[in-house]
Amino acid sequence: MKKPSSTxxxxxxxxxxxxxxxxxxxxxxxxxxxxGPNADVYKIGEQAAxxxxxxxxxxxxxxxxxxxxxxxxxxxGGVLFSGAQYTLAPRLVTTQKMNPAPEWVVGDFSKPVDxxxxxxxxxxxxxxxxxxxxxxxxxQAR
Amino acid sequence: MLxxxxxxxxxxxxxxxxxxWDPTAALKPRWAxxxxxSALGAGAGIGVTSVLFLLLDTAGVASQAAVxxxxxxxxxxxxxxxxxxxxxxxxxxxxxxxxxxxxxTWVLAIVFSAVFVMALVxxxxxxxxxxxxxxxxxxxxxLRAKFLAGPGDAWRYAVSPLLSNSHPDYPLLxxxxxxxxxxxxxxxxxxxxxxxxxxxxxxxxxxxxGAVALLRGTAxxxxxxxxxxxxxxxxxxxxxxxxxxxxxxxxAGAIALLFLEAxxxxxxxxxxxxxxxxxxxxxxxxxxxxxxxxxxxxVFSAFTFWRRRTEPVNRTMWLLTGAAPxxxxxxxxxxxxxxxxxxxxxxGTSAAAKLRDFTRYVDVAQGFSTNLLHLGSGLxxxxxxxxxxxxxxxxxxxxxxxxxxLIATTIVSLMLLSFCAVYLITPYGLKWQVQxxxxxxxxxxxxxxxxxxxxxxxxxxxxxxxxxxxxxxAVARKLPPRKTAGVK
Numbered sequence: 163m164k165k166p167s168s169t170x171x172x173x174x175x176x177x178x179x180x181x182x183x184x185x186x187x188x189x190x191x192x193x194x195x196x197x198g199p200n201a202d203v204y205k206i207g208e209q210a211a212x213x214x215x216x217x218x219x220x221x222x223x224x225x226x227x228x229x230x231x232x233x234x235x236x237x238x239g240g241v242l243f244s245g246a247q248y249t250l251a252p253r254l255v256t257t258q259k260m261n262p263a264p265e266w267v268v269g270d271f272s273k274p275v276d277x278x279x280x281x282x283x284x285x286x287x288x289x290x291x292x293x294x295x296x297x298x299x300x301x302q303a304r
Numbered sequence: 305m306l307x308x309x310x311x312x313x314x315x316x317x318x319x320x321x322x323x324x325w326d327p328t329a330a331l332k333p334r335w336a337x338x339x340x341x342s343a344l345g346a347g348a349g350i351g352v353t354s355v356l357f358l359l360l361d362t363a364g365v366a367s368q369a370a371v372x373x374x375x376x377x378x379x380x381x382x383x384x385x386x387x388x389x390x391x392x393x394x395x396x397x398x399x400x401x402x403x404x405x406x407x408x409t410w411v412l413a414i415v416f417s418a419v420f421v422m423a424l425v426x427x428x429x430x431x432x433x434x435x436x437x438x439x440x441x442x443x444x445x446x447l448r449a450k451f452l453a454g455p456g457d458a459w460r461y462a463v464s465p466l467l468s469n470s471h472p473d474y475p476l477l478x479x480x481x482x483x484x485x486x487x488x489x490x491x492x493x494x495x496x497x498x499x500x501x502x503x504x505x506x507x508x509x510x511x512x513x514g515a516v517a518l519l520r521g522t523a524x525x526x527x528x529x530x531x532x533x534x535x536x537x538x539x540x541x542x543x544x545x546x547x548x549x550x551x552x553x554x555x556a557g558a559i560a561l562l563f564l565e566a567x568x569x570x571x572x573x574x575x576x577x578x579x580x581x582x583x584x585x586x587x588x589x590x591x592x593x594x595x596x597x598x599x600x601x602x603v604f605s606a607f608t609f610w611r612r613r614t615e616p617v618n619r620t621m622w623l624l625t626g627a628a629p630x631x632x633x634x635x636x637x638x639x640x641x642x643x644x645x646x647x648x649x650x651x652g653t654s655a656a657a658k659l660r661d662f663t664r665y666v667d668v669a670q671g672f673s674t675n676l677l678h679l680g681s682g683l684x685x686x687x688x689x690x691x692x693x694x695x696x697x698x699x700x701x702x703x704x705x706x707x708x709x710l711i712a713t714t715i716v717s718l719m720l721l722s723f724c725a726v727y728l729i730t731p732y733g734l735k736w737q738v739q740x741x742x743x744x745x746x747x748x749x750x751x752x753x754x755x756x757x758x759x760x761x762x763x764x765x766x767x768x769x770x771x772x773x774x775x776x777x778a779v780a781r782k783l784p785p786r787k788t789a790g791v792k
Contacts (some may be wrong), residue, residue, distance in 0.1 A: 166696055166767060175406075175408055175412055177696075178531065178689050178692065179415040179694050181534065181684040182415060183347075183419060185533070185684035186418075187538060187747070189426060196430045196433060197429040197430055201430070201434040207435065222366060223455060223457075225466065238762065240469075244469070246441065247470070248446065249451035251451055252450050260466070265410035
């Protein structure tokens with residue numbers, strides 16, 4: 163293949179340089195929202211404060227159950243569950259049935275409901291309401 | 305603060321390991337060798353300290369003192385070894401021949417520095433704005449890091465089948481390193497995973513620039529770095545704390561080391577050892593990395609034996625020796641700690657039925673092309689930059705890189721095919737999975753692809769020298785001949 167001339171090399175390098183600088187400037191424009199106050203769209207950073215008192219009431223490790231008014235199959239339910247899982251780790255928060263069932267069950271709600279009745283329907287006794295949709299149940303089955 | 309110290313302590317461990325078995329010794333320019341070794345050392349240090357932490361953790365002795373103690377003893381031991389070896393033999397003279405210079409390399413260096421600093425500043429801003437990272441970071445990788453950093457037997461939760469929504473059988477390099485940082489600092493803070501993510505990005509850039517500069521000269525290395533920094537999707541995923549950029553780093557490291565082994569000739573096999581280690585750390589980073597390791601071992605062995613290159617058994621053994629740690633850890637994880645529960649693996653014969661559905665092939669092809677277009681934006685799209693370079697600088701495949709090129713191209717092609725195959729049989733919604741992950745999979749192999757591209761591209765320096773008679777004469781007086789025999 164024929165060798166390129168010096169001019170071709172300079173043009174190639176200049177083109178890549180100019181376009182790379184342009185790309186870097188464009189990247190700033192394209193990521194305005196990603197550096198703004200709404201970057202945490204799932205509000206995971208806020209879960210630590212929301213679960214703070216509940217975490218203090220739970221053992222440092224161990225398996226903890228989870229109930230919510232939103233199914234984990236929908237996006238909101240998935241966000242709530244995974245957010246609780248992350249925030250409360252190294253406790254393992256699970257929705258899976260276990261034998262024996264976990265003694266403590268986290269209630270994580272998206273709207274006000276009758277927490278005691280919600281728990282009773284699932285064999286759970288309301289132990290404490292921490293506010294902001296966070297409650298702690300104790301499993302009656304144990 | 306202790307988190308930063310713990311991360312920074314992992315780096316000298318890696319650097320000293322790389323210095324002890326230097327894969328770029330005698331290669332020039334030396335700044336590129338130093339850059340490549342530093343970048344390789346960062347990934348090696350993270351990998352090694354991550355594995356050590358996991359072993360301490362599963363043995364029930366991971367504590368702040370144990371983590372700092374192990375890291376300090378390891379760094380001191382390697383430092384002492386390096387000091388002794390320096391006393392025993394004089395350092396290699398690197399003051400001799402210099403690489404021929406392209407007249408405008410300094411401009412490229414300034415532009416590259418500016419673009420890199422601009423990108424890094426923005427990525428730091430993004431990491432500060434979203435310290436917990438994106439979805440997989442908190443739902444998957446850092447969740448498992450919290451278990452590994454937890455007290456007592458809490459590490460077992462990281463591989464518990466009760467985590468079925470969170471892939472308990474995923475490899476543990478990244479979570480174990482973050483847990484190592486958190487245990488050393490005795491606190492769980494977002495700065496650890498955020499710094500780790502940015503470190504992998506910076507190391508990836510250093511790896512590509514250093515490798516291409518060693519293989520094709522400084523100007524080519526800087527151009528490769530610029531094209532990489534124009535890859536918008538790579539920049540977007542870099543601060544997300546996902547494992548895709550670390551996986552891309554280890555893939556690129558392995559491919560670069562296969563080329564560097566070809567550049568070094570037959571004298572040493574350290575490059576192959578490091579290539580194996582990079583591939584094995586890729587397997588210990590992501591499930592796709594397991595495919596990368598398997599493909600790399602199979603393709604390298606097959607080509608080495610097929611082409612009857614010197615010492616095929618010996619060379620394959622070096623690669624395999626490097627791959628051993630990650631290979632053993634992966635087998636331990638997949639067969640003992642967390643047997644596969646992913647529906648992809650457990651779906652059985654229903655996968656075969658999906659292969660007969662033609663519309664799935666169309667969806668995968670559309671997903672691939674769409675995400676390839678989203679690698680960059682507008683005129684600065686990396687594919688446009690590569691087209692400009694291919695048209696104006698043109699190709700020059702050197703004979704010594706031909707086998708490594710064949711091996712690397714086959715590995716990257718098979719990786720892309722494996723991604724497509726997984727999409728074809730995925731038990732999840734195909735469109736959703738393609739939309740939510742194909743761009744990250746392309747980012748995984750993109751730096752390795754760039755390496756292959758730039759090795760095939762004419763060296764800017766060599767071409768500039770041969771195109772300018774005055775410079776050619778001056779260089780001929782000052783420089784020893786470079787190994788250009790066999791140029792096609």
